[in-house]
Amino acid sequence: MTQKARLEEVRWHGRGGQGAVLGASILGSAAALYEGKYAVSFPSFGAERRGAPVQAFTRIADQVIRTRSQIYHPTRIIVLDDTLFGVVDITDGAQAGATVLVNTRRSISELDIPAGLNVVLLDASAIAQEIIGVGIVNTTMLGALAGATNLVGLDAIKKAIADALPEKIAGRNIAAAEAAYWEVKGG
Amino acid sequence: MPGKAPVKKYITANEAVAHAARLARVEVIAAYPITPQTSIVEKLASFIASGEMDADFIKVESEHSALTACMGARMAGVRAFTSTSSQGLEYMHEMLAYSSGGRYPLVMANVCRSVALPWSIWGDQQDAIQQRDTGWIQLFTETAQEALDMVLQAYRIAEDHRILLPVMICLDGFIQSHTEELVEIPDQESVDAFLPPYDPVVTLDVDDPHSISVGGFGKHYAAWRKEQQEAAERAKEVIVEVGDEFARIFGRHYGGLIEAYRIEGAQAVLLTMGALVGTAREVVDEMRAEGKAVGLIKVRAFRPFPAEELRQALSQVKAAAVLDRDCSYGYEGALATDLKAALYGLANPPAVLGFIGGLGGADVPPERMRYMLERALSVKKGAPSSAEFIDL
Numbered sequence: 001m002t003q004k005a006r007l008e009e010v011r012w013h014g015r016g017g018q019g020a021v022l023g024a025s026i027l028g029s030a031a032a033l034y035e036g037k038y039a040v041s042f043p044s045f046g047a048e049r050r051g052a053p054v055q056a057f058t059r060i061a062d063q064v065i066r067t068r069s070q071i072y073h074p075t076r077i078i079v080l081d082d083t084l085f086g087v088v089d090i091t092d093g094a095q096a097g098a099t100v101l102v103n104t105r106r107s108i109s110e111l112d113i114p115a116g117l118n119v120v121l122l123d124a125s126a127i128a129q130e131i132i133g134v135g136i137v138n139t140t141m142l143g144a145l146a147g148a149t150n151l152v153g154l155d156a157i158k159k160a161i162a163d164a165l166p167e168k169i170a171g172r173n174i175a176a177a178e179a180a181y182w183e184v185k186g187g
Numbered sequence: 188m189p190g191k192a193p194v195k196k197y198i199t200a201n202e203a204v205a206h207a208a209r210l211a212r213v214e215v216i217a218a219y220p221i222t223p224q225t226s227i228v229e230k231l232a233s234f235i236a237s238g239e240m241d242a243d244f245i246k247v248e249s250e251h252s253a254l255t256a257c258m259g260a261r262m263a264g265v266r267a268f269t270s271t272s273s274q275g276l277e278y279m280h281e282m283l284a285y286s287s288g289g290r291y292p293l294v295m296a297n298v299c300r301s302v303a304l305p306w307s308i309w310g311d312q313q314d315a316i317q318q319r320d321t322g323w324i325q326l327f328t329e330t331a332q333e334a335l336d337m338v339l340q341a342y343r344i345a346e347d348h349r350i351l352l353p354v355m356i357c358l359d360g361f362i363q364s365h366t367e368e369l370v371e372i373p374d375q376e377s378v379d380a381f382l383p384p385y386d387p388v389v390t391l392d393v394d395d396p397h398s399i400s401v402g403g404f405g406k407h408y409a410a411w412r413k414e415q416q417e418a419a420e421r422a423k424e425v426i427v428e429v430g431d432e433f434a435r436i437f438g439r440h441y442g443g444l445i446e447a448y449r450i451e452g453a454q455a456v457l458l459t460m461g462a463l464v465g466t467a468r469e470v471v472d473e474m475r476a477e478g479k480a481v482g483l484i485k486v487r488a489f490r491p492f493p494a495e496e497l498r499q500a501l502s503q504v505k506a507a508a509v510l511d512r513d514c515s516y517g518y519e520g521a522l523a524t525d526l527k528a529a530l531y532g533l534a535n536p537p538a539v540l541g542f543i544g545g546l547g548g549a550d551v552p553p554e555r556m557r558y559m560l561e562r563a564l565s566v567k568k569g570a571p572s573s574a575e576f577i578d579l
Contacts, residue, residue: 028197028368029367032369033195033196033369038368039368039369040366040367042361043365066466066468067465067469068362068462068466069550069553072552
């Protein structure tokens with residue numbers, strides 16, 4: 001009961017309306033319902049409005065997660081909107097070697113990311129625009145996360161997207177997640 | 188054990204509570220929206236719309252009316268449900284006392300939130316604590332699963348003919364209400380076996396007339412109130428009994444009025460209520476691993492107050508740190524006061540250190556929990572304590 005198994009703490013950065021909260025939720029349900037893990041997910045408990053910077057969080061572990069405090073030292077950081085660099089401290093408190101997955105067209109040298117972090121960049125907006133038809137990238141970024149890390153598998157992500165979204169749009173979101181998965185994996 | 192295997196869902200405590208009301212076969216829901224409660228009744232409305240639940244949803248113009256409508260439903264002999272938070276609970280205040288005095292076996296979920304002013308929609312427990320003396324049974328929960336399970340148990344407790352008192356199930360705003368986690372949804376057949384249909388003592392019936400909203404004067408009033416107090420005291424046994432029976436059917440046991448966690452040989456014990464217990468468990472485990480003699484008591488029942496259980500659990504402890512997410516202004520946190528009163532007369536009582544924190548949604552990280560326990564470990568026996576605000 002006292003052993004400290006690895007606790008994954010994921011922090012999502014987006015702007016209100018970009019689906020960070022739903023992304024955090026889908027990630028948690030993928031791990032908890034389809035990979036036999038425990039997870040919790042929650043929005044940042046602060047004012048939220050369309051366009052303003054928002055955060056959301058997912059914790060994942062192999063055992064019951066009891067802590068209810070906020071996440072201060074993330075192991076993974078997912079950035080849905082690269083205009084947030086310079087607006088909020090994206091990598092604040094990041095653990096050494098934390099994954100920083102960014103939706104961007106810019107190169108790493110154009111982003112203000114400290115050394116010692118595992119940075120993964122992709123143009124998720126382009127994938128989402130092409131496959132889903134709108135630039136909402138939360139599901140695309142989930143596929144990229146599955147490709148870039150061993151946190152959660154693509155199959156679980158696809159099932160959790162199917163649970164979370166109306167049938168009409170779930171298929172295209174799953175396709176976008178899959179495209180991002182292979183782009184990160186193959187790249 | 189009847190029924191099928193339970194379904195696991197990844198949901199918030201609010202959604203879990205809505206499932207509990209559905210499974211309890213509630214027939215009347217009356218509610219008014221307020222953050223962070225609203226998603227409970229939204230989910231219930233969707234259950235009714237989809238035909239998963241056969242109930243009347245009464246859209247009322249205020250929380251005061253919501254509780255009154257629930258009382259009316261109970262008079263008619265059906266099971267009712269409402270939920271609220273903060274300003275809404277305060278607006279119900281008049282009817283809280285009315286319904287407990289009238290011995291209506293109501294069940295309500297209160298999603299705990301701070302009260303204005305300053306305006307804040309965020310979590311603490313001031314709203315529930317302010318209703319302490321309205322005669323409601325008040326039970327606090329730690330997880331989404333416990334919130335679901337306790338709503339089911341609440342109907343058994345409230346409707347028990349030895350009790351007939353309303354029960355408020357408290358869950359913490361945001362850290363429970365808006366946090367998704369794995370929850371087992373019990374199957375209907377098992378719930379039906381645990382919770383039989385409502386068996387009212389009296390209903391509105393023209394063929395069997397009763398006076399329901401009675402008046403009382405002097406001795407009659409006092410005798411009525413004494414019966415209410417005795418029922419609230421009896422609820423201690425019934426809460427434990429119902430919890431034990433629930434465990435036999437569903438396999439989940441929460442420990443009765445209090446849950447003592449790792450208090451064997453503890454010199455310092457932290458007491459708190461609600462979801463922050465989870466964080467405290469982690470901190471106690473960490474400090475135990477460092478060889479520190481610390482433990483935790485989760486206070487589940489605030490009314491009736493588990494005075495005897497706390498006296499026994501703390502009789503050998505040097506100091507108790509109490510984390511209150513409320514304040515009785517001009518004195519201290521309410522749990523700290525009640526604990527001190529419970530310990531009165533104990534031969535060698537622990538020092539009680541009162542802390543007030545997690546107010547207005549302030550995060551209580553593990554370091555703060557550790558701070559309170561370290562303070563308790565280093566306190567001198569019997570040293571005076573005060574209300575220390577830890578969020579600042």
